[in-house]
Amino acid sequence: MDFRLHSAKSADHALEIAASLKDGWRYVAGGTDLVIQLRRGVRKSDDLIDLSSIASMQGIKEDGNGFELGALCTHKDIELHEGLSAAYPALRAAARVVGGHQIRNVGTVGGNLANASPAADVAVALLALDALIGAKGSNGSREIKIDDLFVSSSKTTLAPGELIEHVRLATPVVKTHSAFLKVGRRKAMEISVVSAAICLAFGANDICEKARIALGAVGPRPLRAKAAERLLEGAEIDAGLIARAAAQARAECSPRSDPRASAAYRSKVVEGLVMRGISQCVGVS
Numbered sequence: 001m002d003f004r005l006h007s008a009k010s011a012d013h014a015l016e017i018a019a020s021l022k023d024g025w026r027y028v029a030g031g032t033d034l035v036i037q038l039r040r041g042v043r044k045s046d047d048l049i050d051l052s053s054i055a056s057m058q059g060i061k062e063d064g065n066g067f068e069l070g071a072l073c074t075h076k077d078i079e080l081h082e083g084l085s086a087a088y089p090a091l092r093a094a095a096r097v098v099g100g101h102q103i104r105n106v107g108t109v110g111g112n113l114a115n116a117s118p119a120a121d122v123a124v125a126l127l128a129l130d131a132l133i134g135a136k137g138s139n140g141s142r143e144i145k146i147d148d149l150f151v152s153s154s155k156t157t158l159a160p161g162e163l164i165e166h167v168r169l170a171t172p173v174v175k176t177h178s179a180f181l182k183v184g185r186r187k188a189m190e191i192s193v194v195s196a197a198i199c200l201a202f203g204a205n206d207i208c209e210k211a212r213i214a215l216g217a218v219g220p221r222p223l224r225a226k227a228a229e230r231l232l233e234g235a236e237i238d239a240g241l242i243a244r245a246a247a248q249a250r251a252e253c254s255p256r257s258d259p260r261a262s263a264a265y266r267s268k269v270v271e272g273l274v275m276r277g278i279s280q281c282v283g284v285s
């Protein structure tokens with residue numbers, strides 16, 4: 001595994017380095033996905049552009065409108081941020097089940113998104129939270145709705161050379177509740193067999209005004225169960241509706257069998273997770 005490592009001092013510097021290299025280079029942040037892919041020969045790169053020293057892409061900022069997470073925020077940064085955890089428990093719940101402590105100390109939110117695994121835990125939580133992805137490329141900066149970021153496994157709508165600078169989350173409206181649930185083959189160091197993130201916002205009389213149901217590892221990308229969301233929106237949620245929404249979410253998945261679980265098992269589990277996730281949100285509304 002031979003490569004040249006280029007240390008970028010700013011996002012613009014990273015773009016300059018990228019423009020000066022021949023094809024075959026990659027950005028690296030924590031390296032927890034990429035280094036394994038290089039070692040296994042799944043990817044080959046002669047040049048890696050190391051983003052980890054870019055100060056402007058670190059940390060979590062909060063203002064009156066919400067939160068801005070630098071792309072280099074680690075899962076541990078997210079897990080330990082009290083304001084973010086209080087606003088969006090689903091995000092904290094996702095961050096704290098990524099790998100083990102060592103992985104959470106170095107793995108970043110930008111890497112979790114850009115790697116575009118259908119099973120990426122934090123990406124699934126951010127999908128339920130309607131995150132906006134701040135990207136920078138040779139044509140300038142733009143914000144991408146997270147639902148428009150994922151294409152398929154390992155494929156995003158980022159342009160060649162475009163990097164993720166930050167992730168933005170709006171302050172939740174008053175009665176917003178979120179939950180993240182994951183089933184893996186063991187508790188630590190294990191990617192999800194199935195995951196589900198739910199975010200529900202309630203208005204007067206406990207009517208659900210906005211519903212988001214994001215699912216992991218049951219399709220070619222982190223996906224939203226949009227028909228199930230529509231069942232919940234505008235309704236007062238009771239046990240019967242929860243069961244119908246969960247069955248609908250199951251119908252919207254296209255899980256595959258792999259050595260970790262069969263498609264039939266994933267289908268069954270996703271229904272159970274959605275049911276539990278909605279119930280958790282409704283229980284605290």
Ligand SMILES: Cc1cc2nc3c(=O)[nH]c(=O)nc-3n(C[C@H](O)[C@H](O)[C@H](O)COP(=O)(O)OP(=O)(O)OC[C@H]3O[C@@H](n4cnc5c(N)ncnc54)[C@H](O)[C@@H]3O)c2cc1C
Pocket residue numbers: 026027028029030031032033034035036051071072097098099100103106107108109110111112113114115119120121122162163164165189190191192
């Ligand atoms: C033992 C182990 C257990 C794991 N368990 C889990 C788990 O439970 N849940 C889970 O979701 N993941 C898990 N992972 C995967 C991984 O830790 C996470 O996806 C992590 O967030 C990746 O971040 P990183 O900074 O290490 O990415 P890197 O490996 O540095 O990069 C990953 C990809 O993203 C690109 N990239 C990185 N940063 C940027 C950026 N800012 N802009 C554009 N492109 C960028 C890189 O070019 C590369 O293609 C596990 C990994 C290991 C090794």
